[in-house]
Amino acid sequence: MEPLISVEHLSWSYVGSNRPALDDISFCLMPGEVLGITGASGAGKTTLTLCMNSLIPNNFRGDYAGNVMISGKKVAESRVCDLANHVGIVFQDPEAQFMGMTVEEELVFTLENLGFSDDEISRRINEAIRTVGMEDFMERSPFSLSGGQKQKVAIASCLALEPDVLVLDEPTSELDPIGASEVFAVLRELKSRKSIGIIVVSHATEDLAMFCDRVMLMSEGKMVCLRDTKEFFADVDLLEKYGVQIPQIVEAFSMVPGYIPEEIPITLDAAEAKLKEACNG
Numbered sequence: 464m465e466p467l468i469s470v471e472h473l474s475w476s477y478v479g480s481n482r483p484a485l486d487d488i489s490f491c492l493m494p495g496e497v498l499g500i501t502g503a504s505g506a507g508k509t510t511l512t513l514c515m516n517s518l519i520p521n522n523f524r525g526d527y528a529g530n531v532m533i534s535g536k537k538v539a540e541s542r543v544c545d546l547a548n549h550v551g552i553v554f555q556d557p558e559a560q561f562m563g564m565t566v567e568e569e570l571v572f573t574l575e576n577l578g579f580s581d582d583e584i585s586r587r588i589n590e591a592i593r594t595v596g597m598e599d600f601m602e603r604s605p606f607s608l609s610g611g612q613k614q615k616v617a618i619a620s621c622l623a624l625e626p627d628v629l630v631l632d633e634p635t636s637e638l639d640p641i642g643a644s645e646v647f648a649v650l651r652e653l654k655s656r657k658s659i660g661i662i663v664v665s666h667a668t669e670d671l672a673m674f675c676d677r678v679m680l681m682s683e684g685k686m687v688c689l690r691d692t693k694e695f696f697a698d699v700d701l702l703e704k705y706g707v708q709i710p711q712i713v714e715a716f717s718m719v720p721g722y723i724p725e726e727i728p729i730t731l732d733a734a735e736a737k738l739k740e741a742c743n744g
Contacts, residue, residue, distance in 0.1 A: 466491035473529035486684040499675035506681040551621025555633040557613040591623040611642025
């Protein structure tokens with residue numbers, strides 16, 4: 464099976480910067496895989512997402528090295544519009560992406576510009592809006608919605624293009640707990656139903672622990688590690704060293720005397736199973 468995204472020795476330095484924003488990053492994303500990316504502010508996470516749809520190097524000035532391939536296309540040699548049906552990117556502030564006066568117009572806008580037929584546009588927007596559970600909001604202004612609803616509309620506008628990869632940059636950082644829960648509920652639904660790959664950049668480690676297959680840690684433009692989710696979050700010393708928020712379940716079990724890292728549960732369901740096992744034993 465071929466990877467959806469292949470990143471090989473990717474480096475990028477903004478003009479005027481005294482250090483690379485990205486320094487020799489390499490990884491791949493397989494079909495159906497969910498990859499979490501975390502790390503302190505300034506680690507290079509957002510810059511990495513901008514390399515996924517050719518905004519870097521084509522819309523920013525700087526020095527670019529390495530290679531990013533998405534679904535067989537060399538990203539640096541492609542235009543953003545050429546990659547629209549291969550990769551969808553949802554940014555931290557969804558309003559920055561809105562173009563339409565209603566939710567329906569927002570979903571239709573890019574599809575019309577790409578020349579899809581009316582029937583195909585109708586099919587795509589209906590499926591996308593059902594996926595995010597926003598069918599009753601089609602005539603509403605996207606700017607009048609709650610934070611979580613805005614993010615769901617931004618996700619739906621990407622899904623309408625039926626991309627191979629969905630990239631989300633801090634999708635819940637400006638949301639209240641209810642809005643954040645709504646967004647991750649949509650992402651869990653996508654994971655269960657779709658074969659697309661998903662990349663989530665987030666500090667919300669509780670959600671990453673429940674949702675991701677693998678997690679990448681970045682620091683000062685470098686990839687510190689890329690591990691299976693359970694292995695990543697069980698390494699409490701690593702999380703503390705790089706200032707990554709330790710999920711509450713992991714923190715609690717790591718304080719149990721004699722508990723070995725490989726056996727630390729990272730989700731609520733896993734913790735419940737461990738406690739039942741201990742009580743029955």
